[in-house]
Amino acid sequence: MSAMLPSELDRPALARGRSAADADFKSASAAIRRAEFGDRLRTLALAAPLLLLLALSFGIPIVLLLSRAVYDPTIADALPQTSQALGEWNGQGLPADAAFTALAADLRDNQAKGTAYELAKALNARLPGARSQVLKTVRQLEGAGGKPPLEIMKSVPFWSAPGTWPAIANGTHALTSFYLLSALDLRWNADGGIERVPPEQAIFLQVFLRTFFVAAAVTLATLLLGFPLAYLISSVPKGLAAILIVAVLLPFWTSILVRTAAWTVLLQKFGLVNDLLLWLGFATERLDLMYSRIGLIIAMTHIQLPFTLLPIYSVMRTIAPSQMKAAYSLGARPFTAFRRVYLPQVFPGVMAGCLLTFILCLGYYITPALIGGASDQLISNFIANYVNVELNWEMAAALSFILLVFTLALFGIFARILGLDRLKMV
C-alpha cells in the first residue's frame, strides 16, 4: 500500500497541486487507456481459441435448442395448404370448407411422404387425442375410393369439435408461445387471452416450486453443516486442516452416481440408517426414507456439502486471528464480535457457496431419479423425460428456458445485493 503513495506526508501537497495538474492528468490517463487497450487486445487474442470453442460447443447449441421452445415449424411445414386456407379465417366457429379440403390434401401428402406420424405427434402435443384421429383420418382418406375428401373430413366428428381448428391454426404459426405458456401451466383460450390450464392438467408450476423448495432446503442444510466445519478447518493447525479438507473432498472423487447408489443402500427400509434410528430409539418403526423427500434432501446435502463449504472456507482462511482479538480487546462480547466483525467478512463466501449449491441443485437429475419418489421428481427429470421418452424437444426446451430465466434472475438479484466482485468462488 505504502508503495502506491510516495509518502503519506506528501498527500496534502498532492491535493493542492491537483487542479493545476488536471490537464496533465487527463492526457496522462488517455495515454494509459491507450496502453491498456493494447494489453486487452493481446489478452483477448490469447483467449480467442477458448472463446471460439465455447461458442461452438456451448453457446450455439444452447441457443439452437432453446430456440425450439418458441420456434416449431413441424405443423406449418406439414400443412402448407391448410395454412394458406386458414389465412382468411377469423378464428370464430368453423373455417370454410376450403380449409377442410386443404387439410385433407395435406394429410394425404404427408402420408405419401411418410411424415404422417410425425404430424400426428406434433398435433397431439397441442391437441390431446389428435394422434389417433389424424392416423384414422389418413387411413380413411387412403381407402376412400371415389368419396370426396371433404365428406370424409366432415364425417369425423373430431375435425368439427370446438377446440380443433384454433389449435391447428395456432400450430401453423412456426413462431409460437405455446410451449413457453405450457411450461408455466398457461394456455391461450378461445378468445385469444391467456388463462391457466385446468388444475388437473397443471403440473409444471408445482414442479418448479418443488425444485426451488428442495434446492433451498439442501442449501440451508449444507450451510448449517458446512459453516461450523469450515470454521473448524480454518482454525486448526495446517496439517490437521489438510486432513480435514481431504475428508471433505474425498466424496468428490467418487462419481455422483455411485454416491447416490450408496445412499439407496443406506436409506432403504432395511438399510443402515433405519437400523441405527431403531437401535438409538429415535424411531419406533422403520421409516420410508427411500423414495421420499427427506431421503432426497439427505442424499443431495451430502453431495453438495463441499460446494457450499469450500468458498466459505477459502474466505475464512483469509481472516487473521487478530481480527477477533482486536474486537474483543475493543470491548465486543464474543457474539457481537462474531456478528459485526467475523460474519460480514465471511458473508461473500457464504453467499458464493450457497448460490453455487442452490443453482446446482436446480439442475439435479440422477439423485431425484434414483432416490426420490414419483412426487419428488424435479424439473430436470421432466426435461429429461421430454427429451428421452416423449421426444418432445420443444417442451424440453421451454422448461429449460424457464429454468434458465429463473436461475439468471436469482443470480442477478444476488449480484445486485452483493456486487459481483464480492462473490468469492473457490
Added chain:
Amino acid sequence: MSVAQAAASTAAITPAGQEFVEFRDVEKSYDGRAFAVTRMNLSVARGEFLTLLGPSGSGKTTTLNMLAGFERPTHGTITLEGRPVDRLPPYQRNIGMVFQNYALFPHMSVEENVAFPLSVRQIAKADIAGRVARALDMVRLKQFGDRKPAQLSGGQQQRVALARALVFEPSLVLMDEPLGALDKKLREHMQLEIKQIHTMLGVTIVYVTHDQSEALTMSDRVAVFNNGGIAQLGSPDDLYNTPRNSFVASFIGENNTLQGTVGAISGKQCRVRLDGGGELTALAVGVAQGDACHVAIRPERLRLGTAAEGENALAASVDGRIYLGDHLRLLARLQNDQVLTVKVDTEATMANGQAVTVCCAPNDCRAFPADAGTAGSNSKQGKIQ
C-alpha cells in the same frame, strides 16, 4: 530481578503498593514442561511507558497476551488497579490494544472502525460522532474518515489503529510491535507521534518490541526479556550504562565483548586475564575469582592514545575502518586476536596495520559471568565483522 528491586526503581513514579499493573509470580507453559514465561514479577506505574524488549521467543508477547486476556497464566496472578483480572475475559478488561498487522476491520470505513469500541459500549450516536472526530483529529486523519482501511498507507492504517485503541479512553494501552511493518523513516516518525500522544493523554502504555533503539527512544522503563524471564528492568539510561548481565550488555546498544578469567578482586573492581594474553581492570558484576567472564566495553568509551594513571591500556593494530558519516569506527585487533570496535572522530588518520594503544577507564569495563547467556546473534559486533 526481585520485586524489591523492581519496586525500588519505580519508586519515583508510583508510591509503593499502588502499582497500576502487577504481575505476581506469573508463569505460562503451553505443554506443562517448557515455560514461555517463568516466575515473573513486574509492576507498571500509572501513566508509565513501559517497553517489553527482547528477541523473538523470549516471552514478551506471551506476557502482553496474558495482560490483554488472550492467554491465561498457568500460575500466579495479574492485577489491574489492585483487582485480579485472571478470570476477566478480554472484552471486560477495558484495555486498548494495537496489533502489529493493525487488525483494522476491512469491511468498515475508518470512521466505523474508530466508532466500533464506542458502539459496542452502547454509547449514544451523537456522542460517538464527536469522539470519533476528536480521535481522528488527534492522529491527523480527519479527512480520511470515509475511506476503507485498504485505501490507506501503512502509516495511516497504524494511526487509525491507534485512534481506535484510544477512543474509548482506556487507562491502559498495549502495543504489540505496532511499527514492525513500517519502513525505517516512517517508524521513527511514528515513534515520536506515539510518544506525544502518551504525554498528551497520560495513558499507561505497555509496548512490545524487539527493536532496542525503539525501546530506548520511547520508554520510561524497559524490561529486557530473555528465555521467558526479565533479564533486567530499568530506565533506558540504566540499561545502557549499567547492564547487569552480559545479555543486556550485548542486546542494548553496541558493545565489545572480550573473553577472559577473573583474577584478584578488590572492592568493586577485579583484574581480568584475557584469553590469549593481555590483562585489564574491570567492574566486577556478579563474578568471583577464577570465573570465566565476558568483559563488555562500549565503543565510545574506548580511546586511542596513551593511558592515564589507572587506565587500562591494550596494545593493538588497526584492522579496518568503517565510515558512518558523523564518526568513524576503527577495528582494533588485540594481540590475542580479539577485535575491538573503537569510536573515533572522522579526522582520525590511522592506516591499516598501524600499531595503537586502546585505552579505557576500569569503570567503563564490566565483567559478567560467562555462563549467563550471551546474545551473540543480537550484538552489533557480529554485524560489523
